[in-house]
Amino acid sequence: MEEKISKLAPSILSADFCKLGEQIHELEECDIELLHIDIMDGEFVPSISFGMPVIKSIRKITDMFFDVHLMVNEPVRYVEDFAKCGADLLTVHYEACKDVRATLEKIKEAGMKCSVAISPDTEVSKLEGLLDIVDVVLVMSVYPGFGGQKFIRDSLEKVRKLDNIRKESKFDFLIEIDGGVNIENAKEIAENGVDWIVAGTAVFGGDIKENIRKLKGEF
Ligand SMILES: O=C(CO)[C@@H](O)[C@H](O)COP(=O)(O)O
Numbered sequence: 449m450e451e452k453i454s455k456l457a458p459s460i461l462s463a464d465f466c467k468l469g470e471q472i473h474e475l476e477e478c479d480i481e482l483l484h485i486d487i488m489d490g491e492f493v494p495s496i497s498f499g500m501p502v503i504k505s506i507r508k509i510t511d512m513f514f515d516v517h518l519m520v521n522e523p524v525r526y527v528e529d530f531a532k533c534g535a536d537l538l539t540v541h542y543e544a545c546k547d548v549r550a551t552l553e554k555i556k557e558a559g560m561k562c563s564v565a566i567s568p569d570t571e572v573s574k575l576e577g578l579l580d581i582v583d584v585v586l587v588m589s590v591y592p593g594f595g596g597q598k599f600i601r602d603s604l605e606k607v608r609k610l611d612n613i614r615k616e617s618k619f620d621f622l623i624e625i626d627g628g629v630n631i632e633n634a635k636e637i638a639e640n641g642v643d644w645i646v647a648g649t650a651v652f653g654g655d656i657k658e659n660i661r662k663l664k665g666e667f
Pocket of ligand 1 (some may be wrong): 462590646647648650
């Protein structure tokens, strides 16, 4: 993927849903261009978050790039629905698809960017045969399902492996990391070759503008 949007992708899972519109405008005032949107189905992960109606509503109030992370079994079933409600990029989990490549192809055909995510127990080697098609690889640095968990350090090794693969190949995917990012570890994460950094609690817990100012100062 050619364009490199600013690195920080706030995850609205940690937003105050009574004030979602206001908080999105606060992010815009901080020049955030990338919004991470977590969709959970209660099957692939234990929790249920929210779905298309929320994306459709917030699409009306912002032009931010919608980075939609599907923690959903067989996401191929929903590709067109997410395209219609305004997703710019769809991430599907390697572990959740019967045919990952066909799912990614369908996302592209629907006019969106595509991304594949790996959970902490899935090795980078599983992505062989997919790296030519993906725009982004999402490395989960917590077990998917909940915000506010502790960063799993082994995920940095995966990031380095992916960064080496793309340096040694013609692939130009971006690398995104998601889970447990905070002011203490953001600098180290960015230095390992990550392009997009998702942060939920570290952005929405407390003063959003102050949190973003501090996080952006780290990378
Ligand atoms: O996908 C997920 C969790 O499954 C993440 O996007 C979290 O929402 C990130 O939250 P923090 O770890 O930053 O609080």
